[in-house]
Amino acid sequence: MSINLDQAQQTFIVEARELLQAMEQSLLQLESEPGDQDAIGAVFRAAHTIKGSAGLFGLEPIVSFTHIVEDVLDRLRDASVAVDAALIAVLLKSGDHMLELIDVVASRGEALQAPALAREAALRQALSAYQGAEPAMPDVPMTAVVNSGQGEMLWHISLRFGVDVFRNGMDPLSFLRYLDTLGQILQVTTLTDRLPPLDSWDAESCYLGFEIDLRSAASHATLNEVFDFVRDDCDVHISAIDDTPAEEPPSGTELVAQPEHLAPAPQRVATNSEAKPRDGNYVRVNADKLDELINLVGELVIASAGASLLARSCNNDPLQEATSTVSGLVEEILDGALHLRMIPIGDTFNRFRRVVRDVSQELGKDIDLLISGAETELDKTVVEKIGDPLMHLLRNAMDHGIENAAARRAAGKPSKGHLSLNAYHDSGSIVIEIADDGAGLNRERILEKAQERGLVASGAQLTDQEIYNLIFEAGFSTAEAVTNLSGRGVGMDVVKRNITLLRGTVDLDSRPGQGTVVRIRLPLTLAIINGFLVGIDQSTYVIPLDMVQECIELDEHQRQSSRDQGYLDLRGEVLPLVDLREHFSHEGPPARRQNVVVVRYAEHKAGLVVDDLLGEFQTVIKPLGKLFGALRGISGSTILGSGAVALILDVPALLSQIVQLEARTAQAPQSPSVVVR
Amino acid sequence: MPITCETVDDTTCVGIDGELTIYTVAELAAALLPQLGAAPRLALDLSQVTEMDGAGLQLLAVLHREAEHRGTALSLAGQSQAVEQTFTLCGGVAF
Structure with a gap:
């Protein structure tokens, strides 16, 4: 096509992805409730729309494959084929393949690679088993139009194409094809009365017109949009007409007797609200x-x-x-x-239905995913980044949390395992819970392992919660962990790190024999934090408030000893100190009075020695320029009311620096081991 | 654009092989229009048409009209799937 359809094609790609997502949801729904007509209808519509739109852009590979899928779905719709697990599996894979087609063909404009083509051939083979004996022939009988009524209207569309339509690279017929995807074309009359006499006729000018009767649930605006590309060259009139159930005898003399309406749309399943055009409610903004x-x-x-x-x-x-x-x-x-x-987290949650289905089949376990709180909203960036950690936690729960059916029955539990995903708001943050009803964690084993690895001093008294949280330690992330825990800790430290990067926290609770709950707590937004302002000389630093545990004054005596030893006796606990004045190379003598801000991050605790405590401040985080990218210990900056710049301390980085420093000086006679809170 | 042309008795049989689209209509029109009026009967074989669009449809409409003008009986000897689908989409063409 010669005209620039790039933008429209982008829209198509975005919408096709959404449709495929919806299709996958409906297929999963169908798997659990094979008789669900709404779900069948939704899947069919998704495939049908993708095919139609792809046709409009001349994306032949997509059209030809989707056509087969649609064919099978159509047979599913008129109950010629029954829903079974194998069919759903094939259709889910077909959906994956369509997504790949859209990514490769529509998005990048390339042809499929050999492996993908082989996959397509296999899928075509599998799908053909569900197709009728003669898929090309209209085995759909001419059933009378079932007026599914609700929301559907009878539209009359008059089209008069301008002379330059062909030259502009458009084909009037593609609009008819597209209309066919929006509803059911009851009647088309092709008008040729504007064809000029032969001597002034030009084969490459367009003189065509169409009168179309369309039954569709689409709105006037949606229909109008169809013609956006040709608005300038074309006369379009769209009007609603009385909805009298019309039979469809194509009028006009036909060249040859045609089988009436091949278009396999004899009955439209009642459209539910989700199929209604969503325009008007939302504005897409970059x-x-x-x-x-x-x-x-x-x-x-x-x-x-x-x-x-x-x-x-x-x-x-x-x-x-x-x-x-x-x-x-x-x-x-x-x-x-x-x-x-803010966007609802539901979309992310729904993506996991497929994961749970696939993994549970792979493992041979029967697992149900329950989702609640899908409407809970949180920052878009957070939603995008939380997907992977959640996926990991879910996989872990399915693989190692939930026992196999035999073990469950032996433990007196229903053989079907349950996983639940829940999200809710809680005092300025959002909490996501992943709960399973599996065997729970083995407390003793974890403790044993942790002591073996030197993560916990032997004899240290830890609460159950603290022990369970040890599985997020890096030391636990290797596969050689204890047998009946094996893998339970694989990558858990990565999960924790990812969540920490979002300034979130994760903890875990487990009851032997009853299951495990992982709770992720995330800030609502990444752009603003509550900061605690501290002063050194004339400079101001911001410490994220949620990491601050307490502030204490450093008296003269402590000052002397702490400078010598590098740590402080905090109610019998060893608290390593960082003198920020030294750390950031401030010159000049220390202030007469100094304070210690006790910060905690994960299991590390340290005291930051500062001059002044200036109080809380709502901090808008400004990232530092590239120039300061290598700077350690500073995560960003903010501008104070006075116009001065304050640096935001990167507490995790500061703490890990201390830990490394200690590890290096471990040869020293006395090495205070890493403090586990 | 291969056009086969064959006259049996008083019927000229014209076969179109390939596209019947905007890319070929000008050429086809130039080749086909003179045929009208030359023979009393013209049979169009569209069974080898691989693709058809609005411009192709329009060409057929013009042929049909001109045939009537010149007293040639136009008939369709065959149609490929592409042609059939186009006709179906347009609800049969009112020639």
């Missing part, structure tokens, strides 16, 4: 624009803090009042802007 807006709002917060600060120093009451109103509004805008980035 994520970059959103980020830009949020960035600006961040600046606004900073600027308004600056203004309030000035106003307070002016002793002018009306001015103060005005600035406080502005601050209030700015805060609301901030909340609103951050909310724009």
